[in-house]
Amino acid sequence: MPLRSAAGAPVVPASAAPVFAPGRAAAEEVPRPVPGSDNLPGIVKPLPAEWFVRRDSNAEMRWDALRDADGKAAVGRHVPVERFFVRNHTSTPLIDPVGWRLRLFGSGLHGAPPPERALGFGLDDLRALPATRIDALIECAGNGRSYFDRQQGERAPGTPWTLGSIGSASWRGVRLAEVLRAAGLTDRAVDVLPTGLDPDYVVDGTNYGPVRRPLPIAKALDDALLAYEMNGAPLTPDHGAPVRLVVPGWVGIASIKWVGSIEVADHPLHSPWNTDFYRMFGPGHPPGGGPALTTQVVKSAFELAEGARLTAGREHRLHGRSWSGTAPVRLVEVSTDGGRSWRRAELAEEPRAAGWTRWSVDWRPERPGRYELRARATDRGGATQPEWAAFNREGYLFGAVVAHPVTVL
Template sequence: MRRRQWLAGEARADGVDRRTLLRLLTAAGVLGTPAAAGLLAPGRASAQAPAAHPPAFGSPRADSPVSGIVKPLPAEWFVPRGTNAEMRWDALRDADGRAVTGRHIPVERFFVRNHTSTPLIDPDRWRLRLFGSGLRGAPPADRAVEFDLDDLRALPATRIGALIECAGNGRSYFTSQQGRTVPGTPWTLGGIGSAQWRGVRLAEVLRRAGLTRGAVDVLPAGLDPEFVAGGVGFGRVRRPLPVAKALDDVLVAYEMNGEPLTPDHGAPVRLVVPGWIGIASIKWVGSIEVADQPLYSPWNTDFYRLFGPDYPADGSAPVTTQVVKCAFELARDAVLAAGRSHRLHGRSWSGAAPVRRVEVSTDGGRRWLPAELRDEPRADNWTRWSIDWRPERPGPYELRARATDRRGNTQPEVAVFNREGYLFDAVVVHPVTVA
């Protein structure tokens, strides 16, 4: 739909380069037509510069274990992954199997997903700027409506518990379990975290800024350094949201687990978009364009769409909702004692609906037993579960867990392949040894 709107001149492509435009035109079958000639005219197909942003005030520490991340990353809590830091699931339990966190992950243990590096922004100088044709009076960028941090704190506050999960969480299993090579950060299942967020609903901010009935999309943009890949500059991270989602449950957050946001997690202000892939929850947000036409950015054209033999030739629609998954709170290749009972723990989640049931197999998937759910399932958060297991014979075992949500989505044995490795939802094989 967005492609058709763009080709009809009803959508603007912010930062989409000529290569992407040509690919979309080819997929639409309009190359060589008068419409294509018009779209490729100077100024129409070129990437538009992103709107100006307030400056980022400072740079991350040079001595961080991962370049561009500010907070300490103890090896017992994190696995470094390029510019990112993956949470270790076994770190959620101590040596005696006792939980060291509740439903929410402490800030110091929360995973980090950066496209570039963490900016250090002065909260006293920070401003959130809203502008665009979807606001009353259609102010241009230089006539924006601005909020500072005190303005946001003066608005009605909302608290929500919600997951943030990278779209590529579980990506490495496309290779290790299914033999398909994919690019990108080789996450196992630790590109996720749950927190309690406090802030003001985006709907309230938009209303105060003068949202019109004709508004279609909003485009939040971050203040992190510009993203460059393959020699191509894509600008600062930004991704459109349809107004329907923006007015539903999106939070403009300034606190995480009862404290002000820290730099690695979006300080001073970020978005939290429950149920959707993590890229939608823009960190260090500095501006929001509100438009009366559909919007594009590289993060819903070049990135975060599904391409592969099981998808249309020109790719899927932009990815939004997260899929159903399970993870054990146990190290891979853990060694467990034979002839004694073990309490296995884990967490399951789905962006589409609350988890309905979790089943566990300790014999490689031949027999499945129900796990005990320990939380009231919610669509925007994970559900903790437990099950007892008493292995009698030493040797290697393959544990598996699978979840089903209230819409009937169940983890399959094999995930549908896509070339970027997004949305891996298959049952994950978890090897352990009994000694």
């Protein structure tokens, strides 16, 4: 009898249908920028300057773009796909959704299929399984990295993100747990290793292969989602089409884009993305590095450009958003005098786990001059943004209060 998924859809061997191999797919199918367009090399969608800050092969969201010229909200709880930030280690591959298969293999499955005998789920097979919709943030582990240098005088290499390598969306797909069980998950499974179909990551002559990072089976079975829709529409190439992983609350590297295979093992798995990268190195950390990064820290951002010009003697409504990877936000406080005094902001909605909370506060500056605005959040688990963030060599998880300069005229 042919193997079938939990919903009765056939599960075919991966060799029965074409799958774009990671390196070859990238070399043959990565789009080239159109002369005169707003694209970056290797990114498909336009990147207008009013929405994005270009950073090498990445595009950071502008926080002030969440408000229109009249100060009204231009973006709600979910960031539209066209405005969503882009984090690529290499380039965006174009993958044929008809020929795509998700390959599952390994010692944590019944029969322990090797890679060459992997079980394959097509997009229709995933859609035949029970669908789940979640709201979740995707946030790069290096979000806020530039503030280690700007505020603390400790420079970290890597993309100099401010606070815009984050986005919130409504994701629809199938729970990773459903697919693992349909593939024959055993109670011996320890780790799963999703691997993307993006180009190999090569740095200083070292080829690290396609992006891949192990996920403990407990998290895989908890809330991880294999998403095929974003904000009610099929995924687009820059955001992981045809299928990506969404791991709520964890650093963005866990939410592998363009998933092509998943190894399920009865022992711990490793890749450069949980050994060489995405761990804490440097002063105060173990000589071989700390544990692989998981949950995000508490952060806050103003929906206002740095250096914005405001009018003296007039009341201004300041808006922003706060979030945490471990618990819903409970409290947001704002300072308009560089941190000398604080007052409570008004929350726009009931805070939720794995999402950000919008807030606002009124401010009437009477005198012209330069001011530093600050916002700090506390989540329901008791975590509060500190004044100073412990440094690490790669600049991960900056969670300190950010000084936001404005000028009053």
